[in-house]
Amino acid sequence: MKHIYLILNLCSVRERCLIGEVWCPVNDLPVLQGALARASEDSGGGGESFCHRIPCSVSPPTLIRTNKFTAGFQEIVDSYGVASYQEVNPALYTIITFPFLFAVMFGDVGHGILMFLFALWLVLGEDDPKLKRSENEIFSMCFGGRYLILLMGAFSVYTGFVYNECFSRATSIFPSGWNVTSMAYDNNDLHKAFKAKSPVDPLNPNMTGVFIGVYPFGIDPIWSLASNKLTFLNSFKMKMSVILGVFHMAFGVCLSIFNFV
Numbered sequence: 001m002k003h004i005y006l007i008l009n010l011c012s013v014r015e016r017c018l019i020g021e022v023w024c025p026v027n028d029l030p031v032l033q034g035a036l037a038r039a040s041e042d043s044g045g046g047g048e049s050f051c052h053r054i055p056c057s058v059s060p061p062t063l064i065r066t067n068k069f070t071a072g073f074q075e076i077v078d079s080y081g082v083a084s085y086q087e088v089n090p091a092l093y094t095i096i097t098f099p100f101l102f103a104v105m106f107g108d109v110g111h112g113i114l115m116f117l118f119a120l121w122l123v124l125g126e127d128d129p130k131l132k133r134s135e136n137e138i139f140s141m142c143f144g145g146r147y148l149i150l151l152m153g154a155f156s157v158y159t160g161f162v163y164n165e166c167f168s169r170a171t172s173i174f175p176s177g178w179n180v181t182s183m184a185y186d187n188n189d190l191h192k193a194f195k196a197k198s199p200v201d202p203l204n205p206n207m208t209g210v211f212i213g214v215y216p217f218g219i220d221p222i223w224s225l226a227s228n229k230l231t232f233l234n235s236f237k238m239k240m241s242v243i244l245g246v247f248h249m250a251f252g253v254c255l256s257i258f259n260f261v
Helices: 002-009 026-043 071-080 091-105 109-124 137-144 146-163 187-196 221-225 229-260
Strands: 012-014 017-019
Touching: 071 091, 071 137, 071 146, 091 146, 091 229, 109 137, 109 146, 137 146, 221 229
Parallel strands: none
Antiparallel strands: 012 017
């Protein structure tokens, strides 16, 4: 009842008529007209409710329609600000950029699979009333962003293969592209180094017979045993971050051009 009176107070009274000026999407005008017609019939007051489109110089508010897949991404963008009317909606592109940039930071095959399976369980059980009406705030937040977490987990698995990390351990999926036996190692010392997980000498591709070829996909697992592992990986990730950052910023500038036009 309080809500009804609150809405009525927003209307102006002219000649025993209530007039309310509201924004309505053009596509929803038939729905609005139908609702007003039903209200006129149900009230039994003998009056008629109708709507007119009036010109206005004020820019309309932004209405972005979402579904259960895009709602989580739209909420993230709206937390920073809502785009002006007829501007490009960045949430559309965030569907790809946000999970991928998260995965660049969280690249691990094992952890990514766990996150993906958790989100998949939420997606498959999205119609379960127990999941929908959970009173746990953190769980409700995860349930609302289940598709976001699903993509974050899938992308993390991909970048985990790029980093060659599974629960922070390197995996030997393909044969290594290095042969460190040429680096003043005999077979016994090399076997002991691998068995003890102790660092070997800095990998030097300029030595004959050391660098055989490029690892097919991701980081060669031999780097986990090299004493210059951090030097190489930090340099690699720093350069990759700069490249991704430049592309991401340039893409944002391109969207700003469309907004300007």
